[in-house]
Amino acid sequence: DCAIQDQELIDAKPPSQATGPDADGRYILPIGAYTLDGDGALWYARTRHSSSDFDRGRRQQQLLRAIWRAARANGQITKLPELWSQLTQVVQTDLTFEDMVGLLPYALNIDPDRIEHFVFNRLYHTKPWTPPDGSNVQLPVPDTVQQLMEDFYTPPSESQVAVAGLKIEVRNGTPNADWDRVAADRLGWSGYNAVAAGNADNTQYTDTILIDHTGQTKGSKIQDVVKILNIKPENIRVEPDANRTADYEVILGSNYNSCTYQVLQPDETGG
Known part of the structure; x- marks a missing residue:
């Protein structure tokens, strides 16, 4: 939903659908709907040249949602028992196999429209601050962060x-x-x-x-x-x-x- 621009990243090449590179070695992924391979998805999740860490968090949620939808559509979710050993080689989690099996019914049956997404917005949920050592720090805005947390924990309204x-x-x-x-x-x-x-x-x-x-x-x-x-x-x-x-x-x-x-x-x- 937003065009993304950046150079090739360490261990992450731009998607094949991106244009470029330009004279500065930057690629552009135009607005559109794409099927990305592993490198392209990693580049999309990590890039921040034209955005920020805040937007990077939003795009990572996009990818997680897309992976879930694809896995449900092609039946991969039901193969969790045989894929678990492969998954834990590349994903570090404190969830046990039994925990994941218990979540399977939700992954298979939940309506995508009932999934809500919450992210921090810079200058609304946080404000920039520079301490004496010159670090780039974001401080939470108490009122807006509290409202975000209340929205997260409150059941859907009418x-x-x-x-x-x-x-x-x-x-x-x-x-x-x-x-x-x-x-x-x-x-x-x-x-x-x-x-x-x-x-x-x-x-x-x-x-x-x-x-x-x-x-x-x-x-x-x-x-x-x-x-x-x-x-x-x-x-x-x-x-x-x-x-x-x-x-x-x-x-x-x-x-x-x-x-x-x-x-x-x-x-x-x-x-």
Whole structure:
């Protein structure tokens, strides 16, 4: 959901889908949906040239989620007993085999839309501080960190349940491959039941459009979707449909910006 730029890292080569290198040896992985090999996934998880340690934590959660979804889809999760010895050669954990077996039913049956993600945001959950020795230190902001912890330990609210109950179809109105998958995953990250529905009726949309088929005003989540996907208010359409297959329909335009995190735009000048 954010383009990433960095050089080749120690023990981690850029994904084959990345462009480059430029004159400074930097590669760019454009916005898109990718299947990464081990080297590419490690590079994606570790890079921070155009972002930060905070965003690196978010991307690592993305990879863990992707690994879980792939393992569940191809049946690898059910092979845990025979894979356990291989797993413990590359992963250090204090979980026992019995612990992992006990978690298998959750891994197999939990709805992805019910998984929540929590990360620190720099300058909101922390503030920079430089001690006398010149170290780069981040201090927690008590109020916002406390709220994050309360959100983590509190069961889903009625509002969160309502979010998961909405169905959103995302269509790609641009020539950019897989943007519907990118946007649907971004909505899923925020707890929405979003489906990548393929291409729109054409691929020449400039503005991203949100069509509300519910016609509801009370308790509407439309403004949350607008914020997540950076949709302009004038591009919201209300078209109630009693026979709808989705509550909201999103048609992505070329001005869609999926990167709402603290990530710098890649420098494509090579300077």
